[in-house]
Amino acid sequence: MSSPFSSYDCESDGTWSGPPNGFSYFPKGSFPESHAYQFIPLGQSRTVWIATPPDRECTLSVVDPANTFGGIAIETEAARTVGGLFDVFTLKPMSTTAFALRAAAEATRIFVLSTPGSAERPTFYVDGGGVITIHYSVSVVLRDCSLSLIYSEGALLNLLSEVESIYARQANIRLVRVGPIHKLEFRGMSLGPQIITDGPQGEAIRDHITAAGRGHLKNLVYGWDFETKPKPQNASDLSSGLAGGNVAFIDWGNPAMVTVHEFGHLIGLPDRPKGDVTIMQPTRSMRKFIGFDGFQIEMIRRVGRLLP
Numbered sequence: 001m002s003s004p005f006s007s008y009d010c011e012s013d014g015t016w017s018g019p020p021n022g023f024s025y026f027p028k029g030s031f032p033e034s035h036a037y038q039f040i041p042l043g044q045s046r047t048v049w050i051a052t053p054p055d056r057e058c059t060l061s062v063v064d065p066a067n068t069f070g071g072i073a074i075e076t077e078a079a080r081t082v083g084g085l086f087d088v089f090t091l092k093p094m095s096t097t098a099f100a101l102r103a104a105a106e107a108t109r110i111f112v113l114s115t116p117g118s119a120e121r122p123t124f125y126v127d128g129g130g131v132i133t134i135h136y137s138v139s140v141v142l143r144d145c146s147l148s149l150i151y152s153e154g155a156l157l158n159l160l161s162e163v164e165s166i167y168a169r170q171a172n173i174r175l176v177r178v179g180p181i182h183k184l185e186f187r188g189m190s191l192g193p194q195i196i197t198d199g200p201q202g203e204a205i206r207d208h209i210t211a212a213g214r215g216h217l218k219n220l221v222y223g224w225d226f227e228t229k230p231k232p233q234n235a236s237d238l239s240s241g242l243a244g245g246n247v248a249f250i251d252w253g254n255p256a257m258v259t260v261h262e263f264g265h266l267i268g269l270p271d272r273p274k275g276d277v278t279i280m281q282p283t284r285s286m287r288k289f290i291g292f293d294g295f296q297i298e299m300i301r302r303v304g305r306l307l308p
Ligand SMILES: [Zn+2]
Pocket: 261, 265, 270, 271, 280, 282
C-alpha cells in the first residue's frame, strides 16, 4: 500500500524538487513502516489530503496524547465522532479527504489510519510549535600568506538566507546572524592548501572566533578545503564540511544544503547511516532538497530551546 498522504513534489528516492512547506520527509511507498511527520508553526495551517483504498471504508483516529484540546484544530468535511482523547473520522472507499490543521498551541497529535475494527500503528504525526531563535555568527577565511579565496559576499548572503529559510519552514527555528561577516586574513602564516581543523591552523581560526567574543554562538567558518588530518596522497576529496563543538567549517562553493547539514551537527544531530534519506546522511544529494525527519525536528527544537 502506498502512502495515503499526499506528498506533493516528493520523488520516490526521497528528494524533493523544492523545500517542502513544513513537511519533513517521508518516503513514498514505505507506508506504514516509516511515519510521516508534519510540523505546523503556531498560528499557521497546513492541509493534508488522505486517500483511501478503492474497496473498503477507513477510519482515521486522531489522538491528543498531551490533552491539548484545540492545540491543533482539525477542519474537515469527513464525519467525526468524538470520544475522550480520540477524534474518529469516517472515510469512504476511494475518496480523498482534506484535513485542514491549524496550530493554536504547542501540541502533538497522532493520526492512525485503519479499517473499522482493526488497530494499526500510528501513521502520521503532527506537531504545532512556536518560534525558537538560535543565534549564530559567520567568519570567512579570505587568505593566508600564499592562498586567497575567490569570495563573493553576495553569494554568501544568498546561501545564508536559503539556510535560514529551510530551518524556518521545516522546524520554525529562526536562525539569527549576530554581527557582520568576519573576514579573517592570516597574512603572516600559511594555513596550507588543506586547512587542518584539528591542527594549529584550526586553532588559529578558533582563537579568532573566541577573541571576537563569539565563542558562545554557533559559528560558521567558510574557507578552502578543510580537513581533519592530512589525507593520503591519492584519496579523493569527499569532505565539504566539518563540525565540532560550536564551530562548523565549510568549504567555500558548496550548496546551502551542506551548511544546513553542518548546522544540524551544531544543534545536536549526528550523521545518519547510508541508506537513510535525510539531510543528515553524509552522501546527501547536492542537487535536490532533502529535509530533516520528524525525530530530527523534535531534537533540534529541544536543543534550540536550551540555548542562550
Ligand atoms: Zn555530517
